[in-house]
Amino acid sequence: MSETPIEYCLKLSNMACSDPDVDFDSIPLAALNVTVRKKLGLYLNPKNAVAADWMAVAESMDFTYLEIKNYAASKNPTTMVLDDWQARSSGATVGRLLSILKKVERNDIVEDLQPLIDDNVRRYCVNQKKSAAPLQVQEVDSCFPRTPERNAMTLEDDPEGAPELFDAFICYCQSDFHFVHEMIRELEQTDYKLKLCVFDRDVLPGSCVWTITSELIEKRCKRMVVVISDEYLDSDACDFQTKFALSLCPGARNKRLIPVVYKTMTKPFPSILRFLTICDYTKPCTQAWFWVRLAKALSLP
Known part of the structure; x- marks a missing residue:
């Protein structure tokens, strides 16, 4: 009987991964940490007359000519190419x-x-081994985790009943909160009747931010709206939320993440979101359709 991917990773946890029998094609690129990515940049970022640079790598990853030209303006195009790929x-x-x-x-x-x-x-396989360990519980009555922390995350959670669910998680930084208020008025308090998860309004204090955020994005919210601004680019929390949501839907197959631009930006648009269709509030000629388009996208199954 052939080994399952998990069994294979368990076997690898105590082996040197340079073994020719190791199937590196089963290991996602996310296994490579920041140090490796930086060193790749040191090799590939400089233009080299006698060796291939990051552009050749990007072409082999099927990036278009225009995408590669945009990456060329970055200080570290190799990192951007790897993140987008x-x-x-x-x-x-x-x-x-x-x-x-x-x-x-x-x-x-x-x-x-x-x-x-x-x-x-090796570290990735060890982590896979840890996450694959079965949890021994006396009773399983729901597909949702039943720990006290996850049973009482939001204001409307019923510890004895089903968890509160949302149409969308709103990813924003504090300086853009006034636009989030407008979003609440337009999407929740109108005929659209959508239910948004706004962290500062809906999440109870006292829990681990990263645990609660990932739980909400993955299991409680159908989609995530990302409010893009110059301040967003400097927010570690927004960066984590965006990358976590993207990891749940490679290639944006189910429109899970929706970027929104509501004011003019002075900094470059985040490269990791360039392949997604945005909802732009800054164009007067299309502003009248902005909320209709956004509401329709959030209403999809």
């Missing part, structure tokens, strides 16, 4: 990345970074 493609794996580096004849990178990549993959 990871967000938009279910085939973004460690094995595929290594194959691309070999295809563009950058075996020097593969050889130099192999120990670090092996260590990252």
Whole structure:
């Protein structure tokens, strides 16, 4: 009988991942940490007359000419390419990345970074092993976690009943809260009757922010609206929420994440969201359709 992916990862946890039997194509690109990505940038960012740079890698990942031209304006185009590839493609794996580096004849990178990549993959497999351990409970009465923290996250949660559900989680920074108030008026207090999850209004205090946020985005909210602004780009919380939501829907197959721009920006639009259709409130000629389009997207099954 062949091994399952989980069983295979368990076997890898105490092995050196440079073993030729290891299937790197089963390891997602998310397994590579910041250190490895920075070192890849050190190799690929400089233009090199005799060796392939990040542009050749991006072409092999099927990025378009215009996308590559936009990345060229970044200080670290390699990191941006990796982040976008990871967000938009279910085939973004460690094995595929290594194959691309070999295809563009950058075996020097593969050889130099192999120990670090092996260590990252080993750590990923160990974490998979931990998460795969079964929880022994006396009774299972719901698909939702039944710990006290997750049973009482929001104002309307009933600890003895079903958890409160929402049409959308609103990702925003504090400086944009006035627009969130307008969103509440337009989407909740009109005929649309949508139910939004606004963290400062709906979430009870005293719980771990990251645990509660991920639980809400993944299991309580059908979609997430991201309010994009210059301040958003500097928010660690917004960055976490956006990347977590993108990881749940590679390639945006179910319109789970909806970017919204409500004021003119002076900083570049986040590259990780460039492949998504945005809802733009800054254009006077289309502003009249803004709330209708957003409400329709949030109302989809």
